[in-house]
Amino acid sequence: SEYIPEEYAYGSDPRVQTQLELHQWLSQEPEKVSQVKQVVMIQCVGSREEAHPYCSRVCCSTAVANALKIKEINPQTEVIVLYRDMRTYGQKELFYKKAREAGIRFVRFEPEAKPEVTVEEGKLKVRVLDQNLKTGIIFQPDCLVLSAAVRPTPETKSFASLLKLPLDADGFFLEAHIKLRPLDFANAGMFLCGLGHGPKSLEESISQAKGAAARAATVLAQEQISVGGQVAVVDQERCIVCMTCVRTCPFGVPQVNEEGMIEINPAACQGCGNCASACPRKLIQVQNQRDDQIMAKETALFEWGGTARSWGSVFPAA
Known part of the structure; x- marks a missing residue:
């Protein structure tokens, strides 16, 4: 959502508005814009x-587009853009040149x-x-337009908490992997797109x-979905909840x-093993990663290591 500015006299002076409000003004009342100097x-x-x-990625492009629209309505209107870095991505650089x-x-x-306003x-x-x-410059505009940031909506945190979805440091939804799974959540069968993922153009x-x-x-087209075998299983008979x-x-x-009783849905389980490691009575095991299996692997590894060392004494390295 668009950030509601708390600076630059926004809200206290009707001549101060955001780019979104200016865009609406340009489309609905262009005749009034022609009077602005x-x-x-x-x-x-x-x-x-x-x-x-x-x-916020879209602010510079929006400002340039609105500035060009003002010039189109009244070429005599002076438009000044105060910027830190103009970031008109891709083909929008042509509008900046224009x-x-x-x-x-x-x-x-x-x-x-x-x-300072x-x-x-x-x-x-x-x-x-x-x-x-x-040197310092003083402008006396008839209209001051603020390129307000794109911010996560206030409901994002509660929605993420409800569905157990991760958020990044800026408060936007976080994908499972930026390269390998850019559209997936870590939760299987859940996907993301748009401004909920972060600032981006239309x-x-x-x-x-x-x-x-x-x-x-790809999920809906399948009649049956196979889930991974590495899921957590709880011993319900001994579980004290x-x-x-x-x-x-x-x-x-x-x-x-x-x-x-505690129940773990195998279709929803991600096999992370957090519950198994946290269970105080060790009544949760991850399939194919049970304690006895891991101990057997370690035993075999150490036995193989001892055999390898004995072979090394028989066949010393050249």
């Missing part, structure tokens, strides 16, 4: 900072010297230190949605059934 845009509002270090040719000004600022005698004033000129969201739908189709496995499992698989 100067528009200032401030980039990276709410992103690329200590609390939210990521780039904006330069249309006379749109781009003024760079450093994160340590962000623009004040209201003096009823006029908006934007002060910024131009990094090229090494084109990227559509491509990712198509991929996620294709991944889901201490709930340790329920609290430990990152996927929320162990549940108390209608009979009041």
